[in-house]
Amino acid sequence: MKHAMAKPKKSLKERLRIFLLVLCSVVFVVSAGMLVYYLLWEPYQHNQKSVEIQQIYPTRGVEDTTSSEEVNSEGTLSKFDELRALNPDIKGWITVPNTPIDYPVLQSAEGEDPEFYLYRDYLKNDDRYGSIFLDASCVNGVNSKNVILHGHNMNDGSQFAAILKYGDLEFYKQNPVIIFDDIYRSGTWKVFAVIKVNTLASQGTPFPYLQGEFASEESFLEYVEQVRSRSLIDCPVEVEGSDQILTLSTCSYEQENYRTVVYARRVREGESSTVDIAQAEVNPDPVMPGDN
Numbered sequence: 001m002k003h004a005m006a007k008p009k010k011s012l013k014e015r016l017r018i019f020l021l022v023l024c025s026v027v028f029v030v031s032a033g034m035l036v037y038y039l040l041w042e043p044y045q046h047n048q049k050s051v052e053i054q055q056i057y058p059t060r061g062v063e064d065t066t067s068s069e070e071v072n073s074e075g076t077l078s079k080f081d082e083l084r085a086l087n088p089d090i091k092g093w094i095t096v097p098n099t100p101i102d103y104p105v106l107q108s109a110e111g112e113d114p115e116f117y118l119y120r121d122y123l124k125n126d127d128r129y130g131s132i133f134l135d136a137s138c139v140n141g142v143n144s145k146n147v148i149l150h151g152h153n154m155n156d157g158s159q160f161a162a163i164l165k166y167g168d169l170e171f172y173k174q175n176p177v178i179i180f181d182d183i184y185r186s187g188t189w190k191v192f193a194v195i196k197v198n199t200l201a202s203q204g205t206p207f208p209y210l211q212g213e214f215a216s217e218e219s220f221l222e223y224v225e226q227v228r229s230r231s232l233i234d235c236p237v238e239v240e241g242s243d244q245i246l247t248l249s250t251c252s253y254e255q256e257n258y259r260t261v262v263y264a265r266r267v268r269e270g271e272s273s274t275v276d277i278a279q280a281e282v283n284p285d286p287v288m289p290g291d292n
Contacts, residue, residue, distance in 0.1 A: 046129045046158060049121060054102060056082050057093055062177050062188055062273055069186065076183040084183070087122055091142050092182035094132055094149060094248075098175055099162035105149060105180070107134040107141055118150075129159055135249075137212035142182035144212040145220060148247040149180075153260075160250035163262045166194040167232045169282050176235070176275035178264050180246055188273045189246045189264035192239055193231035196252060196289055197259040204290025209247070209261055217241035227263055230287045236279035239265050258289065 058079055070078040083090045083104060092105040108116035114136035121127040134141065135148035151160030165171040178189045198206050207230065214220040224239045239245065243265045252260040267273050 046127070046156075049127075050103065050158070053083070053086075053104060053122060056086075057104070059093075059095060059102065060179065060181075060186070062097065062179060077181070077185070079181075080183045087124065089117075089124075090122060090183075091134065092180060095179040096162060096175060097177070097179070099165075100158050101151075101160065101162055103132045103151075103159070105132045105134065105142075105182075107138070129154060132160070135210055135212060135247075137210050139212060142184065145214055146212050146223075146245050146247055147180070147182075148210060148212055148249065150249050153250040153252070160248060163248050163250055164252060164260045166191065166262050167196075167260065169233055169280060172233050172235070173277040173280055176237075176277055176280075177267075177273055178246065178248075178262075180264075187246075188267040190235075190237040190267060190273070190275050191262060191264045192235045192237035192245075193227045193263040194233050194235075195227060195230040195261050195263075195286070196232070196254065197230075197261055198255065198289035199257045199259060203255060207289075209249070209259075231263075231283055232286055234281045234283050236276050237265065243268070255289070 072078045072081060076084070080090065080093075083093075087106070089106045089108060090104045091107045093103070094105050095102045104122050106117045106122060108114060115133070116124075117131040117133040119126060119128060119130050121129070122131050130152050132149055132151040134144075135150060138144040138146070138148055149160075153159065153161045153164065155161075166175070172191065172194070176191050178191060180187050180189055195207075195209070197209050198204060200206070207226065209227070211223060214223065218241075221239075221241050224245070246264045246266070248262040248264075249259050252258040
């Protein structure tokens with residue numbers, strides 16, 4: 001009886017080659033899957049969520065300041081009722097015309113983490129895109145003197161990515177007005193400054209831009225002047241001590257942990273929402289991060 005010939009054993013070098021080939025194949029498949037998830041599936045999911053909630057809220061134009069101003073028994077605008085039934089942390093809605101910015105604004109409940117919505121959607125689910133939310137310094141919520149909103153600068157152009165464009169004069173001229181309706185009243189806001197801010201002491205003393213309240217009108221106006229001195233654009237919009245202002249802040253990548261910050265002030269009662277954009281100019285010498 002003939003004996004079967006034993007298969008020759010693979011050499012260590014051959015086994016190592018096969019192992020590395022399998023490992024590289026696994027790494028490739030996992031990497032490809034992650035790319036598909038982050039570049040296609042995740043943005044698709046975020047867009048679908050945005051579309052769903054945008055179908056609930058009755059968006060308006062800049063000139064339409066009187067639509068859906070009915071107030072419910074709680075003293076909030078009825079047009080927010082359906083949104084607040086989904087999540088009572090919804091405090092308003094921000095729209096920047098001609099950009100993807102068209103989102104609910106949230107603020108976590110008192111006593112909770114003020115950055116709760118940094119990486120959560122409007123239904124409190126974990127979400128890398130996060131939500132637009134109020135800064136912790138806004139102790140009076142949407143009634144704060146300076147309503148400060150944070151949003152991520154996402155690579156697909158969503159959330160607050162578009163506010164970086166306000167550093168361009170032509171973009172400002174095309175979009176000098178922002179719509180921010182809170183749960184108590186609708187509001188149209190005129191952009192009056194666009195600044196860059198550092199947040200690391202190693203880059204120079206940071207400008208303390210996160211101030212929701214002020215001790216006096218004088219301190220408020222001093223703050224406004226500090227903001228104007230830093231603005232990349234000289235905007236033809238004046239600010240008075242009695243005005244309420246709105247601040248939009250997002251990450252900016254000129255240096256580590258920089259921010260781009262856009263300021264606007266509420267259009268006063270009886271005032272036109274029109275801005276004389278012909279008077280807007282590039283600021284030739286703004287105070288930049290680290291210069292103060």
